[in-house]
Amino acid sequence: MGQIPASYLMNRLVTLSLTVFIAATLIWIIPRLSPVDPADIMLGRMAAGAGSVANSEEILAQLRANFGLDDPLILQYLKYLWNTLTFNFGLSTASFPTPVSSLIAAALPWTLGLMILSLVITFVIGNLLGALMVWERSPKLVKVAIPAAMVFTSIPPILSGLLLMWIFSAKLRWFPLTGAYGLTVEPGWSWDFVQSVLYHGFLPAMSIVIVTFGFWALGMRGLMITVQGEDYTKLAEAKGLKPRYILYKYMIRNAILPQITAFALKIGLLVAGQVLVERIFAYNGMGKLLYDAILDQDFPVIQGVSFVIILMTALAVFVVDLVYPLIDPRIRHERVSA
Amino acid sequence: MTSPVLTLKDLSIDFPTPTGLVHAVRDVSLTIQSGRRVGFIGESGSGKTTTALAIMRMLAEPGRVAGGSIALGRDQTDVLSLDEEAMRKTRLSRVSYIPQGAMNSLNPVMRIENQLWDGIVAHEGKTDPGELKRRSDAALASVGLPAHTGRLYPHELSGGMKQRVCIALGVILTPELIIADEPTSALDVVTQRHVMQTLTKVQAEIGSGLILIGHDMGLMAQSVDELAVLKDGELVEHGLTRQIIESPEHPYTQELIHSVPLVGGESFLSPAIGAPSSQKSSAEPLLEFREVSKVYGANTALHPMSFALDGTVPQIISIVGQSGSGKSTMGSLMLGFNAPTSGEVLFEGKDVSRLSPAERLHFRKDVQAVFQDPYACFNPFYRVNHALKFPYERFGLSKGAADTQRAMEDACVAVGLDPDLILGRYPHQLSGGQRQRLIVARALMLQPKLLIADEPVSMVDASLRATILKNIYDLKDRYGISILYITHDLATAYHVSDYVIVLYHGSVAEAGPPKEVIGAPRHPYTQLLIDSIPWPDMNRSWGTSRSADDDVLALKKMAEERKTIFRGEVDGFTLRSFAA
Numbered sequence: 038m039g040q041i042p043a044s045y046l047m048n049r050l051v052t053l054s055l056t057v058f059i060a061a062t063l064i065w066i067i068p069r070l071s072p073v074d075p076a077d078i079m080l081g082r083m084a085a086g087a088g089s090v091a092n093s094e095e096i097l098a099q100l101r102a103n104f105g106l107d108d109p110l111i112l113q114y115l116k117y118l119w120n121t122l123t124f125n126f127g128l129s130t131a132s133f134p135t136p137v138s139s140l141i142a143a144a145l146p147w148t149l150g151l152m153i154l155s156l157v158i159t160f161v162i163g164n165l166l167g168a169l170m171v172w173e174r175s176p177k178l179v180k181v182a183i184p185a186a187m188v189f190t191s192i193p194p195i196l197s198g199l200l201l202m203w204i205f206s207a208k209l210r211w212f213p214l215t216g217a218y219g220l221t222v223e224p225g226w227s228w229d230f231v232q233s234v235l236y237h238g239f240l241p242a243m244s245i246v247i248v249t250f251g252f253w254a255l256g257m258r259g260l261m262i263t264v265q266g267e268d269y270t271k272l273a274e275a276k277g278l279k280p281r282y283i284l285y286k287y288m289i290r291n292a293i294l295p296q297i298t299a300f301a302l303k304i305g306l307l308v309a310g311q312v313l314v315e316r317i318f319a320y321n322g323m324g325k326l327l328y329d330a331i332l333d334q335d336f337p338v339i340q341g342v343s344f345v346i347i348l349m350t351a352l353a354v355f356v357v358d359l360v361y362p363l364i365d366p367r368i369r370h371e372r373v374s375a
Numbered sequence: 376m377t378s379p380v381l382t383l384k385d386l387s388i389d390f391p392t393p394t395g396l397v398h399a400v401r402d403v404s405l406t407i408q409s410g411r412r413v414g415f416i417g418e419s420g421s422g423k424t425t426t427a428l429a430i431m432r433m434l435a436e437p438g439r440v441a442g443g444s445i446a447l448g449r450d451q452t453d454v455l456s457l458d459e460e461a462m463r464k465t466r467l468s469r470v471s472y473i474p475q476g477a478m479n480s481l482n483p484v485m486r487i488e489n490q491l492w493d494g495i496v497a498h499e500g501k502t503d504p505g506e507l508k509r510r511s512d513a514a515l516a517s518v519g520l521p522a523h524t525g526r527l528y529p530h531e532l533s534g535g536m537k538q539r540v541c542i543a544l545g546v547i548l549t550p551e552l553i554i555a556d557e558p559t560s561a562l563d564v565v566t567q568r569h570v571m572q573t574l575t576k577v578q579a580e581i582g583s584g585l586i587l588i589g590h591d592m593g594l595m596a597q598s599v600d601e602l603a604v605l606k607d608g609e610l611v612e613h614g615l616t617r618q619i620i621e622s623p624e625h626p627y628t629q630e631l632i633h634s635v636p637l638v639g640g641e642s643f644l645s646p647a648i649g650a651p652s653s654q655k656s657s658a659e660p661l662l663e664f665r666e667v668s669k670v671y672g673a674n675t676a677l678h679p680m681s682f683a684l685d686g687t688v689p690q691i692i693s694i695v696g697q698s699g700s701g702k703s704t705m706g707s708l709m710l711g712f713n714a715p716t717s718g719e720v721l722f723e724g725k726d727v728s729r730l731s732p733a734e735r736l737h738f739r740k741d742v743q744a745v746f747q748d749p750y751a752c753f754n755p756f757y758r759v760n761h762a763l764k765f766p767y768e769r770f771g772l773s774k775g776a777a778d779t780q781r782a783m784e785d786a787c788v789a790v791g792l793d794p795d796l797i798l799g800r801y802p803h804q805l806s807g808g809q810r811q812r813l814i815v816a817r818a819l820m821l822q823p824k825l826l827i828a829d830e831p832v833s834m835v836d837a838s839l840r841a842t843i844l845k846n847i848y849d850l851k852d853r854y855g856i857s858i859l860y861i862t863h864d865l866a867t868a869y870h871v872s873d874y875v876i877v878l879y880h881g882s883v884a885e886a887g888p889p890k891e892v893i894g895a896p897r898h899p900y901t902q903l904l905i906d907s908i909p910w911p912d913m914n915r916s917w918g919t920s921r922s923a924d925d926d927v928l929a930l931k932k933m934a935e936e937r938k939t940i941f942r943g944e945v946d947g948f949t950l951r952s953f954a955a
Contacts, residue, residue: 275466
């Protein structure tokens with residue numbers, strides 16, 4: 038607890054940088070193992086649009102030069118590393134000449150908003166329900182209802198999404214079918230816009246929550262059973278503490294610790310979005326961006342999105358490493374011996 | 376003026392199980408007066424903890440009180456008729472519970488003082504922080520812990536300190552009755568004496584009744600006024616401790632008293648006539664340490680030491696010491712689980728950390744181990760046969776299925792188990808004692824040259840300890856296997872060993888034949904260990920709480936001195952330790 042030693046911070050930072058560097062390198066290598074030539078694809082797209090392309094050889098050479106595909110590999114790699122670190126992921130080949138970074142910048146807030154909101158809701162609901170499943174004093178109804186609700190966990194989010202759309206949008210007409218905000222509102226920090234975003238985001242978020250809360254609930258249930266058998270829980274009862282106090286301060290407080298690590302790992306993953314959920318709700322987030330990029334073989338976008346995902350995961354783990362000693366006194370920021 | 380603090384009348388407790396009703400406690404009647412200490416003694420399953428939990432109304436599911444009554448305190452409150460909230464308020468304030476697992480009894484994420492405060496607040500409502508602090512400091516001081524302990528987290532405390540925190544908690548609301556459930560079973564003898572004397576001191580100060588649950592007759596003799604002997608849920612004998620120790624009436628009580636191995640007492644072993652043939656096949660010593668040391672971070676677990684165990688004549692070498700003395704480190708170095716920081720561990724002349732894969736296989740067969748926890752040694756998914764059969768076949772000893780079966784049966788018989796009853800069962804269907812004997816049987820099947828037994832009997836009931844030690848002794852005596860016996864229990868080491876090494880803080884304090892080292896110790900540490908053993912002898916003094924405090928201080932000094940006293944040699948074993 039207390040101050041974070043500089044050596045520990047350095048050590049974590051080096052790990053973070055190394056992770057990001059290795060990931061960036063892999064992202065660069067993998068597409069280069071593919072036999073597809075991005076210049077060919079662009080030309081193909083132009084040909085598909087215009088019927089035929091004159092001077093195709095010249096255009097191809099021009100494109101290759103513009104994209105730096107003629108440079109020696111090592112130079113391409115170094116350029117790539119520098120650009121990646123400055124968040125310059127180049128131009129999208131599919132929506133040429135939009136910079137990839139602006140595509141990501143447009144999509145990321147939507148995904149972060151939707152996903153983090155649904156993750157937080159899921160985390161809270163899932164862990165609470167998981168805890169109540171184990172707690173001896175939970176109402177009988179809770180103990181019957183929660184396992185029954187777990188059925189939803191086995192439904193893929195795409196189906197739950199369609200189901201919710203069918204019930205609440207198509208039949209009841211309570212929520213809009215698609216989009217992230219209404220067509221009539223101007224994006225900006227106005228109350229109307231925020232309202233519209235929440236209104237549009239509700240169903241996609243719910244479709245994620247109902248299929249993922251089981252993950253947390255079941256994990257929490259297992260952890261709670263372990264904690265319930267611990268001697269300190271028994272002693273807490275022997276101390277005559279109030280049952281609710283025991284539940285929060287002794288049981289959940291200890292059982293939640295491994296779940297927090299899982300939470301950090303999920304944050305990174307979720308930047309990728311629930312690809313299919315975003316797809317069916319026509320929600321313009323990272324998932325949809327990635328999905329479209331894969332369909333279009335838009336390498337710069339795929340690379341850029343992958344990099345952002347890895348960066349987010351690494352950052353989330355970094356943050357958890359730093360805050361963990363605050364929530365678990367047994368973990369300390371050990372001074373790293375040289 | 377004494378008054379009854381607990382009256383049990385015809386108490387019966389049942390556990391409905393799929394195979395029928397189990398009567399865990401049957402018609403137990405007993406009265407405890409204030410200020411009196413009563414020991415509940417019996418082996419596991421005798422109903423002693425179940426009775427205590429019934430008084431707390433904390434019986435594990437599906438247990439229930441089937442009959443009788445429990446009356447608590449001066450006003451003889453009917454515990455069984457209280458509602459949940461009234462019962463909650465009764466706990467800690469009128470009857471407190473000091474649990475067995477000192478290591479895990481405190482919430483790991485909460486400071487010690489917070490865990491004392493929440494107990495007070497749960498019973499007295501919101502209390503002034505200054506007042507809470509004053510009371511927690513006073514409670515900690517009463518068990519000999521400094522006030523700053525309150526600011527620490529449980530993992531920053533030793534086992535003995537944690538157990539004293541639990542005692543502080545048990546007395547903080549001055550209850551009428553304290554129930555201590557094997558409060559020292561996880562502690563070594565020196566700490567055990569310290570903790571027990573702290574407990575009896577604070578109990579006497581507040582004048583409450585005390586129930587001490589345990590299975591160690593020696594500890595009972597030194598700690599309680601009355602004894603209640605339980606067997607299979609029945610109270611078979613109850614009376615003054617002196618009277619029961621000196622003239623036990625029930626045969627079970629007699630057995631409990633006689634199962635405690637004593638230093639200098641009668642041997643429980645039956646040595647075979649004629650020396651067994653040795654298993655040795657190499658001219659090199661069987662096991663040799665060459666200036667071996669082990670350092671973990673800033674902590675030296677083992678200071679450089681050398682020894683050679685020749686092995687031509689099988690021997691039992693005991694390594695005794697408290698937890699943290701480095702004895703288990705020695706064990707894991709011998710087994711090659713850990714590489715030494717400096718020096719070499721040699722088995723038949725070969726460095727165990729540099730064996731070829733083929734040599735390693737031989738080494739694993741030749742050196743077998745028996746560990747402390749008989750529960751953790753079996754894979755719960757396999758029948759116990761698997762644990763016996765698999766290594767036997769893996770090491771190429773089997774000559775077909777019939778041979779394997781015969782070898783398993785022979786090994787079971789050799790350790791006194793009935794193969795028809797044991798083989799084919801799952802680990803959870805066997806008792807701790809049966810499991811530990813199976814581990815010995817398994818070691819025997821592999822015909823090793825050396826056995827490393829690390830606290831093999833510390834987790835089994837006292838009545839079974841002698842039997843299992845006899846099994847281990849027979850491995851040397853009848854099968855010619857040399858044994859390193861690692862233990863904290865000097866009395867058993869006295870009986871089984873040919874040579875004893877007393878370790879303290881990673882260096883040898885005293886070494887030599889057991890008659891000298893344990894029978895007439897010269898090193899102050901060995902003397903302290905022997906003085907700390909609770910004897911089932913009312914005329915032997917166990918010291919006072921003051922002397923236990925002094926001894927703990929004296930220990931710290933000894934750690935710095937690192938002096939070794941050699942008490943004589945035995946053939947086939949040489950030891951050298953290196954002074955600081």
